[in-house]
Amino acid sequence: MRLDKASGWLRRLAFRASRAAVSLVGGGRISAFGVGQGKIGMILVINLDRQPQRLRRTLRELSRFTTSDGDPLASLAHRLAAVDARDGRAVAATADVDQTYRLGAHLYVQPDARLQACFGVDEPVTMTRQEVAVARSHIEAWKVIVAGSSDHVLVLEDDVWFRIGAAAAIDQGWRAAAGRKAGRGGPHLLYLSYEDAGGTASRADVCDALFRPERGLWFLSGYVLSREGAETLLRAMPVVGPVDMWMNYRFEEVGALALxxxxxxxxxxxxxxxxYSVLPFLARAGIVDTDTAPEAPRADVGPVLAWTTGRDREGLAMALSMLGLRVRAFDGDEHAIPASELSALLNEFDALVDAPLTPCAVSAAIAELGAKFIFEANARTAGAIQPGVSPASRTAILSWDEPGEASWQPICALLGLATPIQAFPEGAPRAWRLFRDGRPVMRSASGDARWVGPMDDTAWTLIPRSDRPSLPRPGRADRSRGDLLAHATMTTPSPLFLGRVETFPGNLAAFAREGLQYEDGARLVLERMPTGDRPYRSGALASARPFHHGRFEAEIRAARGRGLVTGFFLHREAPRQEIDIELTGDEPHAMLVNVYFNPGDDGAAIGFGYRGSPCRIKLDFDTASDFHVYAIDWRPDCITWSVDGRIVHERVGWDPTPIPHLPMRLHANLWAPRSKDLAGQLDELALPSSAMFRNISIWT
Incomplete structure (x- = not known):
């Protein structure tokens, strides 16, 4: 079986079986390693404290080989504790690493015309916490090399294996490198492991065994570094951007070579x-694509009851949500919850924050063996469980005095969960009532609206109680407008709403400047025109800046044709949140509304879900025949959608998601889904097709 044809678990199983078979046979002698001058005298294995099994696996791999002295190669190995991205202090701002780099640095290593067409070389990119941790781990390795006694050290990450013929390749390359650097202390940097950057690596001075890279190598899984080479790298700090990218800028001064x-x-x-910090840019440029999203975390830790001090920001509720718990928060002045109601709540929610409980409910909560209790120091516990009453083994008291001192450790230790990569959140303002349950106790079904399943099954979506959502009360007036923040007729280009050159996963079209025209408004044209790796070209625009709550309105005439989606929506990444209006070509007498919610503060890289919580609303006109006014009114505790001044749908907290709480940009686009489920099979005979947007307005 070819491993490159296997997939998922089958591929992993096949690889492990092959490695198990190989481990029965020795790998041979690698004479480059050993004691004495001109030898690689030490191996540093970078390994996280929480992953001892990976260290054992790496040592087994090394034990297959022997040194020039006949000793196991593993005898030269020393473990270097990796910097853990889950430790916020370890990846905080430091003089060693500059966490902001320019997209041009990535393009230097791996040029790509599609990426450069979408973004300027000066586009700022912020490293992820994982990238910072990797960079700092390698910096610590360089410091060990400078302080050590070995002239040359192999630095290994703990997820490697030696290919067949590795011993001969390393020895041949080491002899060639040592010969070229004779009299200069041997090679200062020799890559034993790397990936050619999309086949674009620039090589010079090539011989049978090795080459001199000029740029274009990714990964630092295995490289030999001299003491002098380590000193050179430390003098060149700070590391700017991902460390394997930054190393490309050091090739000349350190005299880099590669097998x-x-x-x-x-x-x-x-x-x-x-x-990886560059992935969102690659996805928007259409360079990477996927129709699926990783499975969202769901914590199975039993019910959690927590009480806070009532600060202005609700960090604890946000933290529990980020851990994968379905969280309901209370203001504390609601009616006291009896035991029967508490049981029903805990069937629907995983965690309750600041819940007012009756004495019977307190007793029932303590008697629940799986229940965990969390108290902020000096928490408001009137009418609730006191810290000294709950079982000590199932209780955590958070002793920090200020929000900036908050830590994941006591919460994760109590719940038995891994510490998240993201920083502990400040949370949303309490006045926004983010995790409150605003659903009405009773709601009537409506034949004009229906859920479109399946929804994303995450900790941030409740499966609706009824098959059909209710419409607003008949005759309810649309919300009055506030102050005008932005307006553009869109008959000419506007600095307020800019054309986009990008795409996104699941879109068969790439957005290009040619797909956006100005006539009686902004015309977005989707046509059969291969663009990048997409078979179609279309147009899109977005607000020049993000907005935080407000009313977002436009006159829209949708595109006609199956397989097409005219979109008018608010969107953000890190964390991903979205509020949609989508007019699909397969149902021209309806509109699709949708909400995506992921928890976290601004910058938290949480982006689960690719279905959202869609609902289709019947309309009494053909959306592709004429202009109609569509509006999204987004408030902290409610979202309403209206058409021609009439509210057609509304959502409150946990209906079925929390309300998005972070700034978002307003977007308009015309796209073709890769999946047929959203808008049907694309009808190429209907192309080119266009959608029109005019009089886009944003109000407070």
Whole structure:
């Protein structure tokens, strides 16, 4: 079976079986390693404290080989504790790492015309916490090398394996490198493991065994570094951007060399929680694509009851939500919850924050063996459980005095959960009532609106109680407008709403400047025109800046044709949140509304879900025949959608998601879904097709 044809768990199983078979046979002698001058005298294995199994696996791999002295190669190995991205203090701002870099640095390593067409080379990119942790781990390795006694050290990450023929390739490359650097202390940097950056690596001075890279190598899974080379890298700090990218800028000054082909490879079965800062840019440029999203976390920890001090920001509720718990928060002045109601609440929610309980409910909560209790120091517990009453083994008291001192550790220790990569959140303002349940006790079904399933099954979505959502009360007036923040007729280009050159996963079209025209408004044209790796070209625009709550309105005439979606929506990443109006070509007498919610403060890289919580609303006209006024009115505790001044749908907290709480940009686009489920099979005979947007307005 070819491993590149296997997928998922089958591929991992096949790889492990092959490695198990290989482990029965020795890998041979690697004479480059050993004691004495001109030898690689030490191996540093970078390994996280929480992943001892990966260290054991790496040592087993090293034990297959022997040094020039006949000793196991593993005898040279020393573990270096990796910096953990889950430790907020370890990845905080430091003089060693500049966490903001320019997209041009990525393009220097791996040029790509599609990426450069979408973004300028000066586009700022912020490193992820994982990238910062990796960079700091390698910096610590360089410091160990400078302080040590070995002239040359192999630095290994703990997810590697040696390919067949590795021993001969390393020895041949080491002899060639030592010969070229004779009299200069040997090679200062030799890559034994790397990935050619999309086949664009620039190589010079090539021989059979190795080459001199000028740029274009990714990964730092395995490289030999001299003491002098480590000193050179430390003098060149700070590391700016991902460390493997930054190393490309150091090739000349450190005299980098690389084996003609990698002898050490990354394991495909190791699993990783790494996150890459450039990925959102690659996705928007259409360079990477996927129709699926990773499965969202759901914490199975039993019911959690928590009480806070009532600060202005609700950090604890947000933290529990980020851990994968379905959280309901209370203001504290609601009626006291009896035991029977508490049981029903805990069937629907995983965690209750500041819940007022009756004495019977207190007793029932303590008697629930799986229940956990969390108290902020000096928490408001009137009418609730007191910290000294709840079982000590199931209780955590958070002793920090200021929000900036908050930590994941006591909460995760109590719940038995891994510490998240993201920083502990400040949370949303309490006045916004983010995790409150605003659903009416009774709601009537409506034949004019229906849920479109299946929804994303996450900790941030409640499956609706009824098959059909209710419409607003008949005759309810649309919300009055506030102050005008932005307005553009869109008959000519506007600095308020800019054309986009990008795409996104699941879109068959790439957005290009040619897809946006100005006539009686902004015309977005989707046509059969291969653009990048997409078969169609279309247009899109977005507000020049994000907005935080308000009314978002436009006159829209939708595109006609199956397989097409005319979108008018608010959107953000990190965390991903979205409020949609979508007019789909397969149902021209309806509109689709949708909400995506992920928890976290601004910058938290949480982006689960690709279905959202969609609902289709019947309309009494053809959306592609004429202009109609569509509006999204987004408030902290409610979202309403209206058409021609009539409210057609509304949502409150947990109906079925919390209300998005972070600033978002307003977007308009015309796209073709890769999936047929959203808008049907694309009808190419209807192309080109266009959607029109005019009089886009944003109000407070």
């Amino acid at each position: 003609a082909s990698p002898a050490i490879l990354q394991r495909p079965d190791g699993g990783s929680d790494n996150s």
